Amino acid sequence: MAVKYTLLKECPHTGARAGILHTPHGDIETPIFMPVGTLATVKTMEPKDLKEIGAQIILSNTYHLYLRPGHQLVKKAGGLHKFMNWDRPILTDSGGFQVFSLGDLRKITEEGVEFRSHLDGSKHFFTPEKVMEIQNALGSDIIMAFDECIPYPATYEYAKNSLERTTRWLKRCIAAHENPHSQALFGIIQGGMYLDLRTQSAEEILALDLPGYAVGGLSVGEPKEEMYRVLEHTVPMMPKDKPRYLMGVGSDDALLEGVYRGIDMFDCVLPTRIARNGTAMTSHGRVVVRNAAYSEDFTPLDQNCNCYVCQNFTRAYIRHLVKCNEILGLKLISYHNLYYLLDFMRKIRQSILDGNFPQYYKEKIKLINEGREK
Amino acid sequence: MAVKYTLLKECPHTGARAGILHTPHGDIETPIFMPVGTLATVKTMEPKDLKEIGAQIILSNTYHLYLRPGHQLVKKAGGLHKFMNWDRPILTDSGGFQVFSLGDLRKITEEGVEFRSHLDGSKHFFTPEKVMEIQNALGSDIIMAFDECIPYPATYEYAKNSLERTTRWLKRCIAAHENPHSQALFGIIQGGMYLDLRTQSAEEILALDLPGYAVGGLSVGEPKEEMYRVLEHTVPMMPKDKPRYLMGVGSDDALLEGVYRGIDMFDCVLPTRIARNGTAMTSHGRVVVRNAAYSEDFTPLDQNCNCYVCQNFTRAYIRHLVKCNEILGLKLISYHNLYYLLDFMRKIRQSILDGNFPQYYKEKIKLINEGREK
Numbered sequence: 001m002a003v004k005y006t007l008l009k010e011c012p013h014t015g016a017r018a019g020i021l022h023t024p025h026g027d028i029e030t031p032i033f034m035p036v037g038t039l040a041t042v043k044t045m046e047p048k049d050l051k052e053i054g055a056q057i058i059l060s061n062t063y064h065l066y067l068r069p070g071h072q073l074v075k076k077a078g079g080l081h082k083f084m085n086w087d088r089p090i091l092t093d094s095g096g097f098q099v100f101s102l103g104d105l106r107k108i109t110e111e112g113v114e115f116r117s118h119l120d121g122s123k124h125f126f127t128p129e130k131v132m133e134i135q136n137a138l139g140s141d142i143i144m145a146f147d148e149c150i151p152y153p154a155t156y157e158y159a160k161n162s163l164e165r166t167t168r169w170l171k172r173c174i175a176a177h178e179n180p181h182s183q184a185l186f187g188i189i190q191g192g193m194y195l196d197l198r199t200q201s202a203e204e205i206l207a208l209d210l211p212g213y214a215v216g217g218l219s220v221g222e223p224k225e226e227m228y229r230v231l232e233h234t235v236p237m238m239p240k241d242k243p244r245y246l247m248g249v250g251s252d253d254a255l256l257e258g259v260y261r262g263i264d265m266f267d268c269v270l271p272t273r274i275a276r277n278g279t280a281m282t283s284h285g286r287v288v289v290r291n292a293a294y295s296e297d298f299t300p301l302d303q304n305c306n307c308y309v310c311q312n313f314t315r316a317y318i319r320h321l322v323k324c325n326e327i328l329g330l331k332l333i334s335y336h337n338l339y340y341l342l343d344f345m346r347k348i349r350q351s352i353l354d355g356n357f358p359q360y361y362k363e364k365i366k367l368i369n370e371g372r373e374k
Numbered sequence: 375m376a377v378k379y380t381l382l383k384e385c386p387h388t389g390a391r392a393g394i395l396h397t398p399h400g401d402i403e404t405p406i407f408m409p410v411g412t413l414a415t416v417k418t419m420e421p422k423d424l425k426e427i428g429a430q431i432i433l434s435n436t437y438h439l440y441l442r443p444g445h446q447l448v449k450k451a452g453g454l455h456k457f458m459n460w461d462r463p464i465l466t467d468s469g470g471f472q473v474f475s476l477g478d479l480r481k482i483t484e485e486g487v488e489f490r491s492h493l494d495g496s497k498h499f500f501t502p503e504k505v506m507e508i509q510n511a512l513g514s515d516i517i518m519a520f521d522e523c524i525p526y527p528a529t530y531e532y533a534k535n536s537l538e539r540t541t542r543w544l545k546r547c548i549a550a551h552e553n554p555h556s557q558a559l560f561g562i563i564q565g566g567m568y569l570d571l572r573t574q575s576a577e578e579i580l581a582l583d584l585p586g587y588a589v590g591g592l593s594v595g596e597p598k599e600e601m602y603r604v605l606e607h608t609v610p611m612m613p614k615d616k617p618r619y620l621m622g623v624g625s626d627d628a629l630l631e632g633v634y635r636g637i638d639m640f641d642c643v644l645p646t647r648i649a650r651n652g653t654a655m656t657s658h659g660r661v662v663v664r665n666a667a668y669s670e671d672f673t674p675l676d677q678n679c680n681c682y683v684c685q686n687f688t689r690a691y692i693r694h695l696v697k698c699n700e701i702l703g704l705k706l707i708s709y710h711n712l713y714y715l716l717d718f719m720r721k722i723r724q725s726i727l728d729g730n731f732p733q734y735y736k737e738k739i740k741l742i743n744e745g746r747e748k
Contacts, residue, residue, distance in 0.1 A: 041695060041702045047686075069669070069694040077672055077690060085686045295443070298451055312421075312459045316451060320443040321415060327701050328415045 001211045002184035003142060005030075005243045005264075011357040015235060015262030018352040021212075021243050023089040023141040024182055025081065026056070030243065030264040031349055033255060033341045034059045034091060036272065039068060040084040043272045044331040045338070047086045052308065053339040054346065056088060057141075059267040062134050063095035066124075067117055071137040079139030091142040091267070094131050094188075097149045097248070108148065110165065128172035132185075136178045144214065145173045147188040152221045159192035160200075166190050167204040174208060186245060188216040193226050195233045202237040213238055214245040215263070219254070228257055235262040252281065252344055253368045259348050260361055266345075271337035276330050278322040281340045285371020289315050289333065290322045307339035375585045376558035377516060379404075379617045379638075385731045389609060389636030392726040395586075395617050397463040397515040398556055399455065402430045404617065404638040405723055407629060407715045408465060410646065412438050414448070414458040417646045418705040419712070421460045426682065427713040428720065430462060431515075433641040436508050437469035440498075441491055445511040453513030465516040465641070468505050468562075471523045471622070482522065484539065502546035506559075510552045518588065519547045521562040526595045533566035534574075540564050541578040548582060560619060562590040567600055569607045576611040587612055588619040589637070593628070602631055609636040626655065626718055627742045633722050634735055640719075645711035650704050652696040655714045659745020663689050663707065664696045681713035 006020045021028040035042045035050065037058045042050060050058065060080060065071060077083035080090055099106055099113050106115035112127030128146040135143035147166040150159055170187050177185050187205040191197030205213060215234055218227045231246070238244050243264045249255065250268020258266060271281060278290030282302035287294070289301065300310035301318065309318075309332045321329025351360035378396045385391065395402040409416045409424065411432045416424060424432065434454060439445060451457035454464055473480055473487050480489035486501030502520040509517035521540040524533055544561050551559050561579040565571030579587060589608055592601045605620070612618050617638045623629065624642020632640060645655060652664030656676035661668070663675065674684035675692065683692075683706045695703025725734035 039694070039698045039700055040691070041700050044701045044705075046702065046705070068698055069690070073670060073690070073694075076670060077688070083688075083691055085691070296447060296450060314451065314457075316443070316447070317414070317457055317459070320413070320447075324413045324442055326413055326415050327418045327704065328420065330701065331418075331420070331705075 002180065002182050003211050003243070005212070005241060007240060009353050009355075011352055011355075013358045014260045014361070016259050016348075016352050016357045016361075017262060017264070018349050019243075019264060021264070023057075023184070025087060025089040025141050028056045028089055029349060031259045031345055032056055032265055033250065033345045034265060034267040035338050036061075036267055036269045037084070037086075038064050038269070040065060040074070040080060042338070043276070044327070044334045047084070049335060050086070050338075051088075053335065054342050055338070057091060058086065058088070059091045059093065060138070060140065061095070061098060062092050062131060062138070063098035065092075065138060066095065066134050067119060071134040075137040075139075081139065089142070090140040092135050092138055092140040092144065093247070094135070094144040094146040095126055096131075096144075096147045099126055100149050110168075112146075128169040129176040132173050132176040132178070136183065140183060142184045142186055142212065143177075145170045145185060145187050147190060147216055149217050149220065150190065150192055152193070154192050156194055156197070159190070159194055159197050163190040163197055163201040164204075167201070170205060170208060174210075184211040186210060186212040186214050188214045188247070189234060189238075190217045192217055193222060193230060195230070198230060198234045199237065202234060206237065206239065210242075212243040212245065214247050216247050218246065219248040219268075224254060224257070227254070228261065231258065231261040231263065238262070250341065252341065253365065255341070255345065256348065256361060256364055256368075259352075271341050272334045275333035275337045278319075278329070278333065280333050281337045282371070283340075283367065285368070287315070289319050291319075294319045301333070301336050302340065305336065305340060305343070307336055307343070309333075309336040309339070376554065376556050377585050377617070379586070379615060381614060383727050383729075385726055385729075387732045388634045388735070390633050390722075390726050390731045390735075391636060391638070392723050393617075393638060395638070397431075397558070399461060399463040399515050400430070402463055403723060405633045405719055406430055406639055407624065407719045408433045408639060408641040409712050410435075410641055410643045411458070411460075412643070413442060414439060414454060416712070417650070418701070418708045421458070423709060424460070424712075425462075427709065428716050429712070431465060432460065432462075433465045433467065434512070434514065435469070435472060436466050436505060436512070437472035439466075439512060440469065440508050441493060445508040449511040449513075455513065463516070464514040466509050466512055466514040466518065467621070468509070468518040468520045469500055470505075470518075470521045473500055474523050484542075486520075502543040503550040506547050506550040506552070510557065514557060516558050516560055516586065517551070519544045519559060519561050521564060521590055523591050523594065524564065524566055526567070528566050530568055530571070533564070533568055533571050537564040537571055537575040538578075541575070544579060544582060548584075558585040560584060560586040560588050562588045562621070563608060563612075564591045566591055567596060567604060569604070572604060572608045573611065576608055580611065580613065584616075586617040586619065588621050590621050592620065593622040593642075598628060598631070601628070602635065605632065605635040605637065612636070624715065626715065627739065629715070629719065630722065630735055630738055630742075633726075633731075645715050646708045649707035649711045652693075652703070652707065654707050655711045656745070657714075657741065659742070661689070663693050665693075668693045675707070675710050676714065679710065679714060679717075681710050681717070683707075683710040683713070
């Protein structure tokens with residue numbers, strides 16, 4: 001198998017666990033947050049910046065790379081790692097989420113999804129086979145099955161039909177996947193907010209014995225409590241010797257709650273997206289640094305942070321850059337936000353290894369909630 | 375005096391010379407190109423990037439910093455060096471060029487220039503005294519006198535009146551300058567394209583015994599041959615023991631021609647501005663990397679370049695980034711273009727020290743012209 005998971009330690013009081021995910025491009029210490037590099041670049045960040053902040057794996061988007069620059073071009077370049085000069089692991093999603101998010105621009109059939117490009121309206125057709133062809137060309141270490149990420153809320157019938165199709169599509173993905181020895185195909189458990197459907201999906205997907213599994217269809221607009229309820233139901237069904245990936249989650253509280261419930265891998269555009277709006281993630285909540293309140297604040301974004309940005313630049317300077325639309329401002333906040341989340345995950349992991357995750361969890365959730373109320 | 379120039383070597387066949395400019399924030403090896411950091415940031419570049427490419431001094435703009443974030447805020451931050459986290463030398467211009475470029479938005483009197491902000495139309499008044507106050511607050515190592523940069527073409531009478539006012543304003547700058555021991559005030563020789571007026575201006579300005587002098591009013595739209603003609607006339611009048619600065623010049627051929635005629639310092643937004651349009655400066659001419667011709671070109675921006683960008687990224691990847699409006703694309707080309715010019719200046723300097731500048735000049739001008747004809 002292309003990837004292998006080693007479980008190092010389980011928290012006896014929660015679902016939290018620490019492990020190592022071995023991949024063709026190196027080991028990943030889990031639990032881990034994966035920065036998102038939509039178009040073969042984590043926005044504003046150079047590969048060396050990503051290494052500096054300790055990024056061990058990044059995520060990139062099949063839908064976007066298929067449209068620009070095209071997977072055939074990436075293949076000609078020697079694969080995605082070489083194209084973007086990133087020699088550590090890469091996970092690519094299946095494009096499912098992006099395609100289904102196109103709304104009126106797409107039509108779902110049993111064969112696949114016909115959609116129009118959000119860029120130029122041109123017509124395209126994604127099938128499980130096509131999505132495998134694209135991800136095989138990209139050469140990412142972990143590739144995701146083509147699934148349907150259903151909207152919230154969805155009817156029981158819709159959710160059931162969809163999850164069953166997702167299982168059928170997964171079987172077609174497995175059949176079409178050309179590089180199972182160098183690229184690990186992860187299955188995705190769906191079922192919406194219906195616990196019995198989550199059970200059905202888990203049983204069907206897990207029966208196919210894949211190198212890893214994701215919980216999909218969460219963080220799509222439902223209250224966080226709903227997400228946690230689905231995780232509490234679903235994760236315990238997942239095997240202990242395989243990595244568990246919660247897709248599209250990146251707020252600090254949700255990462256902590258996800259780890260609490262047994263998740264190993266997360267990704268989200270949140271840290272880089274809010275950075276570009278001038279908002280920093282800090283140990284005391286979010287700081288909207290573009291606000292006038294920070295114009296003469298000569299302290300770092302986060303006084304508890306050891307990152308390069310917090311060691312070298314002030315809120316006043318970064319605010320000035322953001323107000324002037326200077327690219328460096330976006331870069332500095334993106335860098336800090338990603339460092340903040342990666343460092344947070346390192347601390348979570350260490351607390352699991354040290355046997356005091358429950359205490360760490362309690363303290364952190366309290367701090368996060370206090371920061372939110374400020 | 376705040377700065378001191380040591381002449382190391384003169385080319386016996388041309389005006390070229392190599393030296394060291396000692397400043398409160400370190401020594402600068404001349405001839406030198408100064409990257410422009412308009413708003414307290416060299417666009418897209420971090421201070422550590424600037425050090426990596428060997429930038430020894432940067433330029434920042436009084437007019438822009440006065441408007442945003444305001445010189446008083448920069449002073450509160452501990453000065454411009456601390457505000458932007460750049461501990462090497464900084465030169466600030468006087469705002470003269472920007473203010474005069476405002477056209478209908480400004481009115482010149484003997485007292486100074488009334489102008490409206492290009493941002494919000496608010497009314498402001500720059501005098502020699504005000505411009506000294508601003509630059510004293512910024513704390514830059516080298517500050518420029520408030521002069522009038524006249525348009526091209528200009529009548530003889532306009533040029534003469536203007537240069538005489540520039541001399542009177544320079545005397546007011548000297549009187550108002552509060553930190554002559556930590557900030558070196560450079561005078562600016564004007565006179566347009568009229569050689570006798572250049573002589574008059576040089577005589578008036580040089581009589582005031584300042585730590586350095588600039589040749590202003592060039593690179594304002596005149597043919598390059600005109601600029602070289604004015605330099606050939608003016609530079610020989612300038613003292614050998616003071617640095618000579620040609621303002622606003624940054625194309626590789628003009629740098630070479632400037633050094634040939636005895637110039638030590640240059641600045642220009644060109645390398646970063648054309649980078650943001652997707653154009654790279656290379657040893658074989660400019661490469662418009664956003665062009666379709668480079669979509670599958672897996673070679674570096676410049677095969678003869680040793681910079682981080684050329685060692686790690688291909689034209690195809692950078693083109694992809696530029697086409698997708700990814701910030702990293704602008705950053706990578708900016709980085710390379712600045713490295714290209716700084717490295718070019720290092721080579722020019724070395725050829726002067728090695729005693730073979732004339733030969734280097736001849737080969738390079740030939741290469742540059744061939745690149746242009748391609």
